[in-house]
Amino acid sequence: MIDAVLFDFDGVIRQWDEPDLWTFEAEAGIKPGTVFEAAFSTELHDPLTRGELTWAEWRNETERRLVTQHGESVRPVAKRFFEFEGRIDTEMVEILERLPSRLRVGLLTNNHDRFEEYLRRMGLDDRFDVVVNTHRIGIAKPDFGAYASATTQLGVEPKRCLFIDDLEANVAGGEAAGLICHLFRHPKGLIRRLEELGVVLADPHR
Numbered sequence: 001m002i003d004a005v006l007f008d009f010d011g012v013i014r015q016w017d018e019p020d021l022w023t024f025e026a027e028a029g030i031k032p033g034t035v036f037e038a039a040f041s042t043e044l045h046d047p048l049t050r051g052e053l054t055w056a057e058w059r060n061e062t063e064r065r066l067v068t069q070h071g072e073s074v075r076p077v078a079k080r081f082f083e084f085e086g087r088i089d090t091e092m093v094e095i096l097e098r099l100p101s102r103l104r105v106g107l108l109t110n111n112h113d114r115f116e117e118y119l120r121r122m123g124l125d126d127r128f129d130v131v132v133n134t135h136r137i138g139i140a141k142p143d144f145g146a147y148a149s150a151t152t153q154l155g156v157e158p159k160r161c162l163f164i165d166d167l168e169a170n171v172a173g174g175e176a177a178g179l180i181c182h183l184f185r186h187p188k189g190l191i192r193r194l195e196e197l198g199v200v201l202a203d204p205h206r
Contacts, residue, residue, distance in 0.1 A: 001160070001197070001198050002103070002160050002161060002162050002180065002197050002198075002199065003102075003103065003104060003156045003157070003160040003161065004103055004104035004105065004106060004151075004154045004156040004160065004161040004162070005099060005103055005104075005105055005106070005161070005162045005164070005194075005199075006105075006106040006107070006108050006150055006151070006154065006161055006162065006163045006164065006179070007096075007105070007106065007107050007108070007128075007164050008107075008108060008109060008141075008163075008164060008165040008166060008167075008170065008184070009107055009109035009111065009115075010086070010109065010110075010111075010166075011165075011166035011167065011184070012089075012092065012164055012165065012166055012184045013088065013089055013092045013093070013096075013107075013124075014086040014087065014088055014089065015086060015087045015088075015089050016084070016086045016087075017087060018084060018086075018087065020080075024077060024080055025077055028073065028074075028076070028077045029073075030070060030074060030077060034066070034070070034074075034077075035062070035066060035074075035077060035078055035081040036081070038062050038065055038066050038069075039058070039059075039062045039081070039082075044058060044061060044062060044065075045058070046140070048112050048135065049110035049111065049112070049134050049135055049140040050134065050135070050138055050139065050140050051113075051134075051135045051136065051137075051138050054112070054113050055112040055113055055114045058112065059078075059082050062078065062082075063075065063078045066078055085118065088122055088124070089187070091187040092187055093124070093127070094204060095187060095190065095191065095201065096127045097127075097202075097204075098201035098202040098203075098204060099199070099201065099202075100199065100200065100201075100202070103199070104129050104130070104154045104155065104156055105127065105128050105129050105130075106128055106129060106130040106131070106132065106150055106153070106154045106161075107128045107130070107131045107132065108132045108134075108141065108146060108147070108150040108163070109131075109132070109133055109134065110134045110135075110140045110141050110146075111133045111134065111135055112133075112135050113135055115133050115135065116131065116133065119131065129154065130150065130153045130154050132146070132149055132150045132153060134146055137149050141165070141167075141169075141170040141173055141174075142169050142170045142172060142173025142174075142176075143173065144173070144176065144177050146173075147163070147173065147174055147177035147179060148177060151177075151179070157178075158177055158178035158179045159178055159179070159180065160180075161179050161180065162179070162180045162181070162182060162193070162194070162197060163179040163180065163181045163182070164181075164182045164184050164190060165181070165182075165183070165184060166183070166184040166185070168183060171183045180197070
């Protein structure tokens, strides 16, 4: 039996599957994935998730590097990239709503200083008992401290907390921190994992 469920956000609750995300670069004569590769490079994205760069600084430095490599014509492409906010997976929101009330529910996300405002704007901030944004604590997954902070704030033992993430490195980090872990691929797989752990979701029609 578990006492808490700890969710990752991007790749689990929010998806980045808008078709334009990968086509508008080609339309501009730029290799698809160019902006993503620059923005999510280790030397830029890791400092963002540890609170060493703000979202604005991250965006501006990404654009500066892109312009240096590809010229001024890349600016409109970068602008469109950073305007994407992803898609909230309604199936995952339903799972959140159907979790038993006895469970503590947390969010552990490698994110930035605008994340909490986004969560409120999407009406999701009240779905979680605890939101741990690594930008605020200065340490990101898969480092041990990120998981320790989340379980401490949830008030649960790691061995009684299910952690859900779509990245193998983060799942491995969670396992090393003593959590029960699930590598997320789709909502149905998560439901099966919850059932294995004795978690019965509420009937969605009641």
